[in-house]
Amino acid sequence: MSAAGEEEENAADLKIGDEFLKAKCLMNCEVSLILERKYDQLQQIVFEKSLQYVKRFSRYKNPDAVRQVRELLSGYQLAEFELCVLGNLCPETVEEAIAMVPSIKSRGRVHDDEAIEKMLNDMSLIKKFE
């Protein structure tokens, strides 16, 4: 699949290429808000499928809630990519969060279990009061 000789791509270690480490990643719920506003643009398959998918897989629907989640997660030392995987999958326990985004425990960053738990609790509070 990937060409031999390239450093092996692996999102679990945040090895996703320099371009994407710095790129702005978006959560499904953010994309949903953007695409819904553009529905009258050219109808095309890629657009349609994306719209359907992000609407179905948005954990947060209310635009304020969406913004709050982005703000909340931005306060932790997370790469854009990690932030969005968390915002998309909304893990409920610290264990689950580490299983979904193993890279949060690596790279010498300080992410103790308490901090992660607080982050997850805040995320679910936003969902409750959405």
Add this chain to the structure above:
Amino acid sequence: MYLKVQLNWNVVIPAENLDIKGLMLQKAILVRLLDDFAAKKATKDLGYLVAVTTLNKIGEGKVREHSGDVLFPVSFTCLSFKVFRGEVIEGVVHKILKHGVFMRCGPIENLYLSNQKMSDYQYQFADNPCFLSLKTGSRIEKDVTVRCIVIGVKYMEAQKEFQAVVGLEGDYLGPI
């Protein structure tokens, strides 16, 4: 994963369409950009090109000598979609076969989950075939959402499509 990317493309306006003023020219450039964007569909680096979100800047036009067309450098922001090896994603099952299952995720039509990558699950032949976990009783069947990990990704330049192979080996993976 959806990405917001800033791009710089050249948009070519044919000579015949230049007989317009100010805002109409901007509109023509935008329309041409959207057409080019839709036609491009996908690239290996960015993934699927989903939508243009903002037009940032239109540079000065340059006349192309032989055709008389004018080339405008355009800076814009757009959304793209790509999956990465090692990424955990959620897909929707759309086809069940004896050896595995096909899922959709965003614009990707074919995520393949092989029976070898879901060892707890067994194929059940029926009118509505599925994969059943003997341990937990959970089923993977049409329209079910499955959380899985991406094992490999392939881009097919000719068809401008991505395909990926996924697995369920790992904690917290499986049907939702």
